[in-house]
Amino acid sequence: MKYFSTNHTVPKVSLMEAVIKGLAADNGLFMPERIEEFDANFFEHIHQMSFQEISFQVAKKFFGDDIPEEILKELVFETLNFDCPIVKVNDSVYSLELFHGPTMAFKDVGGRFMARMLGYFLKGFKKEVNVLVATSGDTGSAVANGFFQVPGIKVYVLYPKGLVSDIQEKQFTTLGNNITALEIDGTFDDCQRLVKLAFLDEELNDALVLTSANSINVARFLPQAFYYFNAYARLREAGIKGDLVFSVPSGNFGNLTAGLFAKFMGLPVKRFIAANNSNDIVYNYLQTGKYKPRASVATIANAMDVGAPSNFARILELYSKSHQSICGDMVGYRYSDGEIRETMKQVFEQEKYMLDPHGAIGYRALKADLKEGEVGVFLETAHPAKFTETVESVLGNGTVTLPEKLAAFMTSEKKSVGMSTEFDDFKKFLLNK
Ligand SMILES: *Cc1c(COP(=O)(O)O)cnc(C)c1O
Numbered sequence: 159m160k161y162f163s164t165n166h167t168v169p170k171v172s173l174m175e176a177v178i179k180g181l182a183a184d185n186g187l188f189m190p191e192r193i194e195e196f197d198a199n200f201f202e203h204i205h206q207m208s209f210q211e212i213s214f215q216v217a218k219k220f221f222g223d224d225i226p227e228e229i230l231k232e233l234v235f236e237t238l239n240f241d242c243p244i245v246k247v248n249d250s251v252y253s254l255e256l257f258h259g260p261t262m263a264f265k266d267v268g269g270r271f272m273a274r275m276l277g278y279f280l281k282g283f284k285k286e287v288n289v290l291v292a293t294s295g296d297t298g299s300a301v302a303n304g305f306f307q308v309p310g311i312k313v314y315v316l317y318p319k320g321l322v323s324d325i326q327e328k329q330f331t332t333l334g335n336n337i338t339a340l341e342i343d344g345t346f347d348d349c350q351r352l353v354k355l356a357f358l359d360e361e362l363n364d365a366l367v368l369t370s371a372n373s374i375n376v377a378r379f380l381p382q383a384f385y386y387f388n389a390y391a392r393l394r395e396a397g398i399k400g401d402l403v404f405s406v407p408s409g410n411f412g413n414l415t416a417g418l419f420a421k422f423m424g425l426p427v428k429r430f431i432a433a434n435n436s437n438d439i440v441y442n443y444l445q446t447g448k449y450k451p452r453a454s455v456a457t458i459a460n461a462m463d464v465g466a467p468s469n470f471a472r473i474l475e476l477y478s479k480s481h482q483s484i485c486g487d488m489v490g491y492r493y494s495d496g497e498i499r500e501t502m503k504q505v506f507e508q509e510k511y512m513l514d515p516h517g518a519i520g521y522r523a524l525k526a527d528l529k530e531g532e533v534g535v536f537l538e539t540a541h542p543a544k545f546t547e548t549v550e551s552v553l554g555n556g557t558v559t560l561p562e563k564l565a566a567f568m569t570s571e572k573k574s575v576g577m578s579t580e581f582d583d584f585k586k587f588l589l590n591k
Contacts, residue, residue, distance in 0.1 A: 159223045161188040161376060164471040174279045177272070177377045178287075180370030181314055181357050187471050188376050194219045195424040199530040200391035205394035209242055210235050212391055213384035214254035220273075220380050229278065237304075242385060244392040244535065245479075245578035249510045250400060251524055253538045254389045254441060254554035257514075261299040262541035262563060263461070264413065267384060270301025276369065277308060288588070289313045290356055290435050291371040292349035294409060295322040295461040296540060300335045301328030301371040301378075313371070314588070316340045316349035319576070321456055321463065325544050325564055332570035340574075345454050347465050355581045362585055373412025374468050375567035386425055389535050400533035405431035405524035407516040410471035411440065418476055418487065428532065433523035434492040435459045440467060444490035447481040458495045458548045459515040461540065480568055491523035498553045500523075503533065514542040514549065 160170035165186030171179070176188040184525070204212060210308045214234045221230055240258045243301070247253050259266030280287055284486055289311060290299045298315040305313045313555055315330045318340045331339040342349050355371055373379045390402060404427060406414040412430055423426045434441045435457040443449045454465035477483040493501070505511050521538035525532040528534040540548045577583055 159441035159448075160191045160222075162191055163187070164189060164475045168494065173221060173376070175373060177276055177279055177288045178369050180372070180375045180558045182352065182481045185354070185358065187374050187468065188477055189472060190376070190380075193419060193422045194525055195573040196423075198489065201424070201426070204391040207391060209384070209388045210238050210386045213238055213381070214422075216384050216387055216423070217381065220383075225275075225278065233271065233274050233278070235545060237274050238267060238384070240266075244387055244389060244396070245511070246399070247430050247505065247509050247521065248439065250528060250533050251521070252398075252533070252535045253521070254373070254535050255387065255538045256429065257541040257544075261296065261298075261303050262544055263296035263563065264382070264385070264537065264539040265296045265300035268302070268373065268378040268381050268412070269297065269306040269371065271310065271381040272371055272375055273301065273304030275377045276311075280310065283310065284563045285367050287311050287367045287369060289310065289369050289371050290353045291314070292316045292353045293322070293330070294318070294346040295326040296544070297372060298339070299326060299503060299573070302330045302333055305306075305371075306333055306337060307335050310334060314340055316342050316352060318349060319343050321345065321460055323460065323545050325546065325567065327514060328567040328572060331572040332567055334573060339574040340584075341576050342579060343577065345456075345465075346463055347454050348536060348579040350466070350468070352579070352584045359581075359585060362588060366588060368381065371539060372468070373410050378410045378418060380419065382413050383420040383423070383542065385413075386417045386420035386427070390425055393533060393535070394530065396486065398533055400531055401428040401525065402426060403428050403431065403528060403532050403534045405433050405520040405527070405534060405536040407433045407459065407462060407520040407537060408440065409437070409464040409466045409467065411473065413537065413539070414475075414488075415469045415472045418473065421487065422476065430488045431520075431527055432488055432490045433536075434490065434491065435462050435498070435519060435520045436494055437463055437465055438490075441492040443470075443481075443489035444485060444488065457515075458498055458545070459519055461516060462519070486535065489527060490520075491526060493519050493522055502549065506557075510568070512542045512549070512553070512557070514540045514545050516540055
């Protein structure tokens with residue numbers, strides 16, 4: 159399968175090239191040239207399959223032409239060695255818990271999958287490969303975890319100083335070895351801009367092999383479609399019927415776009431809810447048809463603090479830039495920090511379910527939008543303990559128990575390199591390291 163650029167000015171490339179390059183040479187995002195549909199038979203039996211088995215079938219549709227079946231199978235089963243269960247919160251509202259992986263946020267699937275796939279493509283490669291990743295909080299740890307101690311690969315995690323939670327920061331600043339954390343004196347958008355500029359800089363690319371592990375990378379982004387198929391299967395397995403609506407807490411829109419791919423592959427989804435925090439760029443687009451990226455603002459759902467969502471270009475491409483078609487599959491909601499807190503408190507008290515700030519946005523949008531006869535699933539994208547300070551400030555001290563997986567990070571010492579938002583500083587650092 160070939161991959162084309164959303165900017166359409168450069169030739170198509172192989173999967174290998176798309177994964178190693180991350181971003182197309184014309185600054186566009188790679189898209190698979192075909193989206194293959196499943197037949198009815200697959201959906202008839204999907205509820206009898208595990209998350210891993212379903213993921214393997216979906217992975218074959220994406221990557222089956224380019225990676226031998228046994229290797230792809232191993233890749234899926236080894237990277238997805240955890241569950242993503244459905245939990246009923248109330249009436250027709252279900253939480254799809256995507257935080258049972260090693261770093262306890264949904265980016266584990268893409269981060270680990272991409273690390274393994276890149277490792278496969280780079281087998282026998284002589285030069286050192288530098289993975290650049292901008293993070294708003296959770297990507298950094300998922301990617302670092304996936305690449306930790308992998309020979310021949312160095313990872314640089316760029317994160318906005320003071321804008322990620324303590325636990326998030328510890329998860330990528332304490333590993334050491336081949337993982338370097340760069341603490342940027344700016345926002346996530348600055349981090350993302352620095353990474354993109356690095357790919358466009360000729361001198362840097364002559365000197366170093368660079369790749370990206372953000373959701374701009376197809377190996378990071380496409381595997382997120384697995385979740386949606388799994389949610390459908392688990393509902394069917396439990397005998398739950400109704401038209402399916404997904405609510406997706408969104409920042410860079412990789413997760414939601416992967417859901418759209420699932421729909422294009424035949425998954426029966428009635429609509430998607432794009433749930434934003436105060437960074438409501440896509441919400442505004444859905445209301446007005448005008449896409450106006452702007453500087454991000456800090457919120458308590460920090461992993462969604464994105465002012466220029468990369469994957470929006472992929473959404474436009476999927477729908478041939480038609481605002482009307484996009485609105486046929488998607489509705490938008492946005493919530494302030496105050497509303498997020500209110501929802502976390504209410505759901506904890508009334509339903510005994512602890513939401514993290516991101517999941518709370520998904521839940522609230524779903525409650526607002528769900529109609530009679532529909533079944534709603536919101537994506538609970540991170541474990542509440544990743545945001546202990548925020549969650550306890552709403553629900554009370556001592557309400558959050560730190561899972562062992564997270565507690566382990568808290569005892570190690572943070573190591574990071576401070577850096578300005580100037581591209582020249584970043585470039586010098588990479589050239590001189
Ligand atoms: C990254 C992230 C999001 C947003 O996902 P996108 O794919 O960037 O839209 C939501 N919640 C959490 C916890 C995240 O880490």
